[in-house]
Amino acid sequence: xxxxxxxxxxxxxxxxxxxxxxxxxxxxxxxxxxxxxxxxxxxxxxxxxxxxxxxxxxxxxxxxxxxxxxxxxxxxxxxxxxxxxxxxxxxxxxxxxxxxxxxxxxxxxxxxxxxxxxxxxxxxxxxxxxxxxxxxxxxxxxxxxxxxxxxxxxxxxxxxxxxxxxxxxxxxxxxxxxxxxxxxxxxxxxxxxxxxxxxxxxxxxxxxxxxxxxxxxxxxxxxxxxxxxxxxxxxxxxxxxxxxxxxxxxxxxxxxxxxxxxxxxxxxxxxxxxxxxxxxxxxxxxxxxxxxxxxxxxxxxxxxxxxxxxxxxxxxxxxxxxxxxxxxxxxxxxxxxxxxxxxxxxxxxxxxxxxxxxxxxxxxxxxxxxxxxxxxxxxxxxxxxxxxxxxxxxxxxxxxxxxxxxxxxxxxxxxxxxxxxxxxxxxxxxxxxxxxxxxxxxxxxxxxxxxxxxxxxxxxxxxxxxxxxxxxxxxxxxxxxxxxxxxxxxxxxxxxxxxxx
Amino acid sequence: xxxxxxxxxxxxxxxxxxxxxxxxxxxxxxxxxxxxxxxxxxxxxxxxxxxxxxxxxxxxxxxxxxxxxxxxxxxxxxxxxxxxxxxxxxxxxxxxxxxxxxxxxxxxxxxxxxxxxxxxxxxxxxxxxxxxxxxxxxxxxxxxxxxxxxxxxxxxxxxxxxxxxxxxxxxxxxxxxxxxxxxxxxxxxxxxxxxxxxxxxxxxxxxxxxxxxxxxxxxxxxxxxxxxxxxxxxxxxxxxxxxxxxxxxxxxxxxxxxxxxxxxxxxxxxxxxxxxxxxxxxxxxxxxxxxxxxxxxxxxxxxxxxxxxxxxxxxxxxxxxxxxxxxxxxxxxxxxxxxxxxxxxxxxxxxxxxxxxxxxxxxxxxxxxxxxxxxxxxxxxxxxxxxxxxxxxxxxxxxxxxxxxxxxxxxxxxxxxxxxxxxxxxxxxxxxxxxxxxxxxxxxxxxxxxxxxxxxxxxxxxxxxxxxxxxxx
Numbered sequence: 001x002x003x004x005x006x007x008x009x010x011x012x013x014x015x016x017x018x019x020x021x022x023x024x025x026x027x028x029x030x031x032x033x034x035x036x037x038x039x040x041x042x043x044x045x046x047x048x049x050x051x052x053x054x055x056x057x058x059x060x061x062x063x064x065x066x067x068x069x070x071x072x073x074x075x076x077x078x079x080x081x082x083x084x085x086x087x088x089x090x091x092x093x094x095x096x097x098x099x100x101x102x103x104x105x106x107x108x109x110x111x112x113x114x115x116x117x118x119x120x121x122x123x124x125x126x127x128x129x130x131x132x133x134x135x136x137x138x139x140x141x142x143x144x145x146x147x148x149x150x151x152x153x154x155x156x157x158x159x160x161x162x163x164x165x166x167x168x169x170x171x172x173x174x175x176x177x178x179x180x181x182x183x184x185x186x187x188x189x190x191x192x193x194x195x196x197x198x199x200x201x202x203x204x205x206x207x208x209x210x211x212x213x214x215x216x217x218x219x220x221x222x223x224x225x226x227x228x229x230x231x232x233x234x235x236x237x238x239x240x241x242x243x244x245x246x247x248x249x250x251x252x253x254x255x256x257x258x259x260x261x262x263x264x265x266x267x268x269x270x271x272x273x274x275x276x277x278x279x280x281x282x283x284x285x286x287x288x289x290x291x292x293x294x295x296x297x298x299x300x301x302x303x304x305x306x307x308x309x310x311x312x313x314x315x316x317x318x319x320x321x322x323x324x325x326x327x328x329x330x331x332x333x334x335x336x337x338x339x340x341x342x343x344x345x346x347x348x349x350x351x352x353x354x355x356x357x358x359x360x361x362x363x364x365x366x367x368x369x370x371x372x373x374x375x376x377x378x379x380x381x382x383x384x385x386x387x388x389x390x391x392x393x394x395x396x397x398x399x400x401x402x403x404x405x406x407x408x409x410x411x412x413x414x415x416x417x418x419x420x421x422x423x424x425x426x427x428x429x430x431x432x433x434x435x436x437x438x439x440x441x442x443x444x445x446x447x448x449x450x451x452x453x454x455x456x457x458x459x460x461x462x463x464x465x466x467x468x469x470x471x472x473x474x475x476x477x478x479x480x481x482x483x484x485x486x487x488x489x490x491x492x493x494x495x496x497x498x499x500x501x
Numbered sequence: 502x503x504x505x506x507x508x509x510x511x512x513x514x515x516x517x518x519x520x521x522x523x524x525x526x527x528x529x530x531x532x533x534x535x536x537x538x539x540x541x542x543x544x545x546x547x548x549x550x551x552x553x554x555x556x557x558x559x560x561x562x563x564x565x566x567x568x569x570x571x572x573x574x575x576x577x578x579x580x581x582x583x584x585x586x587x588x589x590x591x592x593x594x595x596x597x598x599x600x601x602x603x604x605x606x607x608x609x610x611x612x613x614x615x616x617x618x619x620x621x622x623x624x625x626x627x628x629x630x631x632x633x634x635x636x637x638x639x640x641x642x643x644x645x646x647x648x649x650x651x652x653x654x655x656x657x658x659x660x661x662x663x664x665x666x667x668x669x670x671x672x673x674x675x676x677x678x679x680x681x682x683x684x685x686x687x688x689x690x691x692x693x694x695x696x697x698x699x700x701x702x703x704x705x706x707x708x709x710x711x712x713x714x715x716x717x718x719x720x721x722x723x724x725x726x727x728x729x730x731x732x733x734x735x736x737x738x739x740x741x742x743x744x745x746x747x748x749x750x751x752x753x754x755x756x757x758x759x760x761x762x763x764x765x766x767x768x769x770x771x772x773x774x775x776x777x778x779x780x781x782x783x784x785x786x787x788x789x790x791x792x793x794x795x796x797x798x799x800x801x802x803x804x805x806x807x808x809x810x811x812x813x814x815x816x817x818x819x820x821x822x823x824x825x826x827x828x829x830x831x832x833x834x835x836x837x838x839x840x841x842x843x844x845x846x847x848x849x850x851x852x853x854x855x856x857x858x859x860x861x862x863x864x865x866x867x868x869x870x871x872x873x874x875x876x877x878x879x880x881x882x883x884x885x886x887x888x889x890x891x892x893x894x895x896x897x898x899x900x901x902x903x904x905x906x907x908x909x910x911x912x913x914x915x916x917x918x919x920x921x922x923x924x925x926x927x928x929x930x931x932x933x934x935x936x937x938x939x940x941x942x943x944x945x946x947x948x949x950x951x952x953x954x955x956x957x958x959x960x961x962x963x964x965x966x967x968x969x970x971x972x973x974x
Contacts, residue, residue: 070961072817072968073893134889138880145879148919152927160927164919171915175908178889182896182904214901 002065003045004079004129007089010038011122015115024110028100031114035097035121042093049086050479053486060200060490061131069134074196078132083487084334085128087480088261091338092128094469095253095345096121099246101462102349105356106154106244113154116146117246124254133181133197133266140177140262143255144170144226147239147247155242166239169232173225177262180219184270187211202270203494212274220267220275220282227259227319228312229282230289237296240308245352248304252311253345257337260318264330268322269491272498279323280413286323287417289316294427298434303351303361306431307344310387313424314340320421321402324414327485327492329405332398334484339386339394339473346383346466350376353459357452363438367445373454377440379463384432386470389425394473399425401481509560509569512577513619515549520612527605535601539592542608543942546588550581565687566626571970576750576823577619583743583830584615586949590838591735592942594845599648607647610640611739618747622754627676627686630751631669634715637747638665641740645732657731664714664724672711678704688759695762702766709770715748718808719777722801726785729797734844737793738837741800746826749804753811753822764814771812776906778805783913787920792840792850795917796833799876802914803829809907810891813898820968821890827963828875828887831953835872838947839865846937852921857930862937866925868947873918875954878911883958890964 001009014034018027052062061080069075081089099117106113123143130136144167152163181197187207188195196202207215225232236256240248268275293313300306314336321333353376354369355361370377386393389400406418444450455463473480507514523542530538553574561568588611595604617636624630642665646658680686682701683694695701710721717725729737756767782802789795807829810822842865844850859866875884888911892904939947957963 071965072820073890075961138885141880141885145874148922149926152923160923163927164916164923167919168912168916172909172912175912178892178908179896179901179905182893183901185893186896 002063002079003041003048004063004065004081006041007038007125007129008122010034010041011118011125015118015122018111018114018118024107027110027114028104031100031118034118035093035100038121038125039093039097042090045081046086046090049081049083050483053083053483060487064131074194075134076132076198077135078198079129079135080131080200081129083483083485084261084265087334087338087484088128088257089125091257091341092121092124092254094465095249095341098345098349098462098465099249101458101465102249102352103244103246104456104458106246109153113150113244116150117250120146120150120247120250120255124250124258127258128261131199133184133199133202136262136266137174137177137181140258141171141174143258144174147243147251147255150247151239151243154244154247156244157242158238159242162238162242166235169235170226173222173232173259176218176222176225177266180215180222180266183211183215183218184266187215199265199270203490206273206498207271209273212271213277216267216271216274216278219271220263223259223262223267224282224285224319225259227256227263228289228293228315229259229319230285230292230312230316233289233293233312233316236312237305237308240311240348241302241304245348245355248348248352249345252308252348253341256311256315257318257341260315260322260333260337263319264322264333264491268325269494272325272495275323275325276495276498279325283320283323283414283417286316286320287420289313290320290421290424291427294424294431297431298427301362301364303354303363303435303439304348306363306435307347307351310347310428310431311340311344313428314344314387317399317402317421317424320417321405324402324406324409325495326405326408327488328408329402330488330491331481331484332401332403332405334488335394335401335473335477335480336398338480339398339470342466342469342473343383343386343395346379346463346470347387349459349462349466350380350383353455353463354380358446358449363435365446366439366449367442368440369444369449370440372444372449372452375455375460376463379467380440381436382467382470384436386474388429388432392471392474394470394477397474397477397481506560506562508558509562510567511557512553512574512581513616513623515552516612516616516619519545519549520609520616523605523608523612535604536596538604538608539595543585543588543592546585546612550578550585553578553581561625563629565689566629567620567623568625569623573622573754575967575970576622576747579823579827579830580615580618580743580747583746583834584611584739586830586834586946587611587735587739587743589942589949590738590834590841590946592946593940594733594735594841597845603647607644610644614638614640614644615743618743621747621751624751625688627679627688627691630755631673631676634672634751635669637744638669638715641736641744644736644739645728647733647736651731653731654733655731657728660724660731661728664728668711668714668721671707671714675704675707675709675711678707688755692759692761695760697763697766702763705760705763705766706770709767712748712752713774716745716752716804717801718774718804719781719801722778722782725801726789726794726797729800730791730793734793734837734841737796738834738841741796741837742830742833745800745804746830749807749822749826753819756811757814757819761814768812768814771808772900772903775805775808775812775903778802778808779907779910780805780913783910783917786914787917790851790853792852792855792921795852795921796836796840799914799917800833802910803833803876805910806888806891806907809895809900809903812900812903813894815894815897816968816971817890817897818894819971820964821887821894823967823971824964825887825891827967828883828957831950831957832872832875832882832884835868835947835950835954836876838943838950839869839872842937842939842943842947843934847934849934852924854934855921855924856928857933858925860930861933861935865937868951869925870922871951871954873921877915877918879915881958882954883956884954886958886964
């Protein structure tokens, strides 16, 4: 079996394992072992990928495997990775691993919880390894649907409402994607011949521009809904706030990245002509996302809502960068996806741990936590600093690259939107520092909080894994950007070949 | 007529034989052991279902009134499999005391409708088609009134017979116009002589309307919910799956082979009715509390999706319709199977009654969820593949707006399917339905559905087989 298929097989085996064990402890251990193997496998994949590149393999995608599935429609189970997908797979395995430890204390229907969580992860892994649009879409929907149960059963607050809203909006997005994919498929052989779902094959031809004008917006909005594109972001605050910790982590950390990844791998890469014609509409929308999300975060009182709005802002930045369609900005987009994925997962993990102790998420009801639970508080500050783009942490590298890339466009429109988007950095600093000040510093507001215990071992595993990765990218971003940069080359070439910019 | 010719009619003859054997067995059966007839019939039907898959000669009989091709055999086999599952699922219900003295009636009536459907599918002449259609409909009305002491059941039977008579009348009126203008009722001759003049198109529209009643396509769907609610659950599932499937099979055959000349006309008709059927079926389903009515409206909207396979008039469309019906048989029977089990044990049929079902009946809840996800078209279950191919068939011919409306409709449908999932998993209940113990046959029936829901999608070979032989019709 090839290494990429293992990324789908191991979660499935883990689920099967969980089905057969009896008590809660065993469930946790099986889940942790399964996802631990997945993490090691991801490290092996990164290593294999880098050494293959070093050996001078210059194919667009590596480790390609292709099995014919539905012959008459030319549907394949086709997998392969480039630097971008390898990075996303690594991100996913880190977040899932941390998520398992962050949900160590789930006691209600534990088995079902871990099964749904890992099923979701299966979908995400499958999505990133696919290079066939059909399998990609299949895994995409597979990743979305367990969310309903995860939020609906184990969530908090208005969970049934949030779960339904999130599921319907995301499935609405996937409905548009489905139509877009069919459109791409039936235009994938303009000179006759067989239609195909294979991304690499479609990228070699030019889809008729009239068709692109129809299907680019559909596909982009479809993926954009998952990437919290304004005005389709409204599922995000409710969904994240109601979801249990690990689900928020996975959802904001990884699932929202499916949107950004799909937007450039499918929408931009396959239909660059229409993208360059129509991207001004979406650039305006994403700029609104970026600024609106940041402002939204300022006025929230609930920790999870703050972070959910901050995710809208940061994921908006991913889409914003994708639409800039040049090498630097795309590079930034991918680093931002990774960086935000780790950072927001860290945030949600910490929020979950704090909530588990104080039983409130309203910032004004807490204070002085730094004295009581120093480990979690320090971790929170680190996450905050990464989020506001402090040099040395991952957020800085990502945002810097994006804005430099965006500023490379010399026309007024791009300059203006870039300046608008840059202003979000300042706003981000406001809401992050405000929370840190109220939550962590100052006197202890609630005497019940005075005797809280600091992080347990499994919580530390979760937090340290994530902080390590955030700092790793921040301190040594070059290997990551080289890995991504090379893989972006074919995409950029395709955009250039379309005669743009 | 030589004896080898009879092999061409193998399906019909075997079914007739089974019906007669049951009739005779009933006479000789020990009155105290009437139940044994159930197992006996199931085995018999299982054998002829398996026999249906044996290779069979193609050919025509009765001067072209009856045709048999590989594609038609496939359709009959699909129907047989569906009927087998329904028979298995109804075994435990038939064991109830109140049904003790009419077990054989159930089987005979049901099997005679299957015979009718088989003749209908194989027909090469409108008269044969009509006879098959009536044979497929009238016994169903008797079955709908099976619980004849229940007002609702009797009402369902009467409604069904009235509406069938009415739609048959409309259909025959249309056929009379076609006969008047072409002078023949043979499918192939009508296809040659059809010229797209106004009277012929009018005749076609009457024919279309008659079929729309049978398929319960909006605006001819009003009988569906009442009949589905009143009839016993296994009859309802039979109506929604087998009757609908057979009607869809013959409808698509006739549209593709008899009326290719006026393709543009029927595409318009299907375009409009597909949108109405999906949307209205879905919107009405949201408001339903009774699960049978709920599934009735859901099946109306499913018929709407099915029309997307019709509209292209292409090979992919034909294949995707047959494939979707196969998927739909397993998915819908899974859902009806669970409703049947719970209704049998507790007489509860409302969505509210399912609150907290996962606490007490995790297995049934999971089967129901799988079936609903398959109906909604969520991967990795079979419904996803079925819907994908239907949409692809319409997209191939450029009906993108129709596909857009259809995909948006799947979101509406997902909403109400999730309402049931919500009741079972999310809502906590003080008094959930108690643990239901189901017998061997129920487990077997549900197990078959689950296996089908999982396997049909991934096993691409099934779709390829269907596609390769479906266009020979």
